[in-house]
Amino acid sequence: MNEHHTRRPDDRLASLLHDAAPTAFDARFAGRVQARLIEARGQTLPRALEHHFVRIVPLAAAAALLLAAFNWWDARGTAKSTLDAALNLPQVSVAAAYSAASLFDTTATRSGSP
Amino acid sequence: MSLSTSDAELIARARAGDDRAFGEIVERYEGAVAATAIGMLGDSDEADDVGQETFIRFHRAIGTYRGDSSLKTFLVHIAMNLSLNALRRRRRVFARFVSRDETEIDAPSPSLGPDGEVDASELRAFIRAAVGRLNEKHRAVVVLRMFQECSTRETAAILGVPEGTVLSRLSRALQELERHLAPYVKQGAEAPVPETAR
Numbered sequence: 226m227n228e229h230h231t232r233r234p235d236d237r238l239a240s241l242l243h244d245a246a247p248t249a250f251d252a253r254f255a256g257r258v259q260a261r262l263i264e265a266r267g268q269t270l271p272r273a274l275e276h277h278f279v280r281i282v283p284l285a286a287a288a289a290l291l292l293a294a295f296n297w298w299d300a301r302g303t304a305k306s307t308l309d310a311a312l313n314l315p316q317v318s319v320a321a322a323y324s325a326a327s328l329f330d331t332t333a334t335r336s337g338s339p
Numbered sequence: 340m341s342l343s344t345s346d347a348e349l350i351a352r353a354r355a356g357d358d359r360a361f362g363e364i365v366e367r368y369e370g371a372v373a374a375t376a377i378g379m380l381g382d383s384d385e386a387d388d389v390g391q392e393t394f395i396r397f398h399r400a401i402g403t404y405r406g407d408s409s410l411k412t413f414l415v416h417i418a419m420n421l422s423l424n425a426l427r428r429r430r431r432v433f434a435r436f437v438s439r440d441e442t443e444i445d446a447p448s449p450s451l452g453p454d455g456e457v458d459a460s461e462l463r464a465f466i467r468a469a470v471g472r473l474n475e476k477h478r479a480v481v482v483l484r485m486f487q488e489c490s491t492r493e494t495a496a497i498l499g500v501p502e503g504t505v506l507s508r509l510s511r512a513l514q515e516l517e518r519h520l521a522p523y524v525k526q527g528a529e530a531p532v533p534e535t536a537r
């Protein structure tokens with residue numbers, strides 16, 4: 226500390242500073258903290274869903290594309306259209322769908338032809 | 340809830356989801372956090388936000404708080420880091436939009452009351468403004484050592500600097516404050532004798 230000063234002014238300065246220390250925020254500070262905590266808790270579920278959604282959607286899209294490509298490759302020679310091939314739609318006519326065989330035997334639907 | 344409830348007990352209850360226990364912690368340490376945030380940032384909404392954020396961060400980390408330091412020191416540490424971050428943000432904004440002259444924190448000189456004494460609340464505001472004029476590093480040391488009465492070791496740990504640095508910054512900061520506050524420092528040192536005693 227500066228040698229020109231005696232100990233008393235130093236103590237006085239320390240005392241002034243100590244007395245000037247802020248002691249509280251504006252009224253109802255604890256209430257504002259509690260309100261923010263409640264707000265933070267309320268945001269937890271939507272944030273978690275958003276977090277998972279952002280990661281799951283690209284994976285799901287990639288899996289769907291892969292499956293469509295596989296289906297198209299598998300049925301490229303037999304399907305009527307590219308869409309039928311990609312979605313792996315069975316070839317079936319209305320008459321075949323409502324035939325007794327297809328109503329009572331599920332395998333008939335797949336083997337039915339126009 | 341009684342004042343005798345220990346910090347450890349309050350923390351254990353807050354960990355278990357007791358909001359009243361956490362509220363008690365907030366009320367118990369509001370003063371320490373306020374002294375840090377307002378001391379560093381001035382009495383502003385920004386300081387209030389830093390105060391709230393301090394307790395929110397503590398609530399998030401309450402499961403990992405091991406009690407290596409006192410709860411007060413832990414909270415003051417968070418508040419100081421958040422205050423320094425806020426000052427950095429403020430500096431970036433000010434550097435872009437505001438000239439340096441406009442950043443000075445000013446308070447009117449305290450006026451004398453009818454009894455010849457300085458108005459206490461004006462004096463406190465004047466002293467806080469003087470602390471606010473210190474540079475960030477010096478201000479942080481004054482806030483921790485003089486407002487919070489942290490030890491030199493605690494101050495060094497909170498600021499992440501050697502103890503010698505704390506002492507030298509404190510010495511320079513106090514010299515600067517003595518220059519700004521000279522009339523009030525001398526007044527208190529020399530003339531506290533009441534008229535009736537003479």
